[in-house]
Amino acid sequence: MSLTVDGIHTYYGQSHVLQGISLNVGDGETVALLGRNGAGKTTTMRSIVGLTPARSGSIRLDDKEISRLQAYRLARLGLSFVPSGRRVYGSLTVRQNLALAAERPRKEAAWSLERVHDMFPNLVTLAGRQAGHLSGGEQQMLKLARALLGGPRILLLDEPTEGLAPGIVADLGRWLAILRKEKVTVLITEQNALFALRYADRGYIIEKGTVRYEAPAAELRDSAEIRRYLGVGVDT
Numbered sequence: 001m002s003l004t005v006d007g008i009h010t011y012y013g014q015s016h017v018l019q020g021i022s023l024n025v026g027d028g029e030t031v032a033l034l035g036r037n038g039a040g041k042t043t044t045m046r047s048i049v050g051l052t053p054a055r056s057g058s059i060r061l062d063d064k065e066i067s068r069l070q071a072y073r074l075a076r077l078g079l080s081f082v083p084s085g086r087r088v089y090g091s092l093t094v095r096q097n098l099a100l101a102a103e104r105p106r107k108e109a110a111w112s113l114e115r116v117h118d119m120f121p122n123l124v125t126l127a128g129r130q131a132g133h134l135s136g137g138e139q140q141m142l143k144l145a146r147a148l149l150g151g152p153r154i155l156l157l158d159e160p161t162e163g164l165a166p167g168i169v170a171d172l173g174r175w176l177a178i179l180r181k182e183k184v185t186v187l188i189t190e191q192n193a194l195f196a197l198r199y200a201d202r203g204y205i206i207e208k209g210t211v212r213y214e215a216p217a218a219e220l221r222d223s224a225e226i227r228r229y230l231g232v233g234v235d236t
């Protein structure tokens with residue numbers, strides 16, 4: 001499923017945050033959405049999923065206009081937003097969190113529990129644990145597993161490496177590589193720009209709610225200008 005965002009304007013009250021953002025994610029593509037703090041990355045995702053609706057502009061999934069649809073209808077179409085931070089049902093066990101996610105309506109397209117366990121074998125070991133007691137990396141894994149059980153046709157990942165230890169970031173990289181191979185359409189934001197660009201096909205860099213650069217990921221990764229702009233050092 002492809003996503004097209006065409007000239008959206010989004011406000012928080014009087015504050016005009018997105019000032020005509022346009023981007024597209026082709027079917028099966030992984031696209032990185034980068035920019036400094038406060039550039040509008042999270043707001044772009046919130047606008048796409050209808051949590052902070054755009055006031056004007058167009059958002060389409062394949063050819064279907066979705067900018068006026070409510071969040072639950074978008075979820076039914078296969079749009080899945082994985083917000084940053086700890087968003088799991090903390091008082092439920094891992095097993096219960098996964099069971100709830102598997103109740104979602106898009107059963108035909110969903111990943112089976114078995115397939116999700118193949119991707120995240122640690123979740124089998126953790127099944128009886130209370131989700132609120134998991135580490136940041138384990139919760140990130142659980143959030144991704146939940147999203148896959150819902151049968152996403154496009155995944156929006158907001159800062160998935162936030163707060164993760166380096167070893168877990170490497171795991172996350174492996175999962176992103178699998179999603180790319182499986183042709184799940186992904187839009188990912190990251191403070192860790194080089195990490196995202198390693199797993200993306202293309203990238204956009206936004207500034208003050210507008211797109212400043214757009215290029216293939218390898219080009220952005222190799223550009224001294226872009227690295228300077230994003231304040232990132234030499235790739236490791």
Ligand SMILES: Nc1ncnc2c1ncn2[C@@H]1O[C@H](COP(=O)(O)OP(=O)(O)OP(=O)(O)O)[C@@H](O)[C@H]1O
Nearest residue numbers: 012015017035036037038039040041042043044191
């Ligand atoms: N709920 C809100 N109410 C008012 N202003 C907000 C709200 N959320 C975000 N903003 C403002 O909108 C702008 C864009 O914020 P956004 O969270 O989209 O940035 P971001 O690129 O995701 O930044 P970060 O890298 O820090 O996550 C910022 O100036 C921010 O202060």
Ligand SMILES: [Mg+2]
Nearest residue numbers: 041042043159
């Ligand atoms: Mg953000």
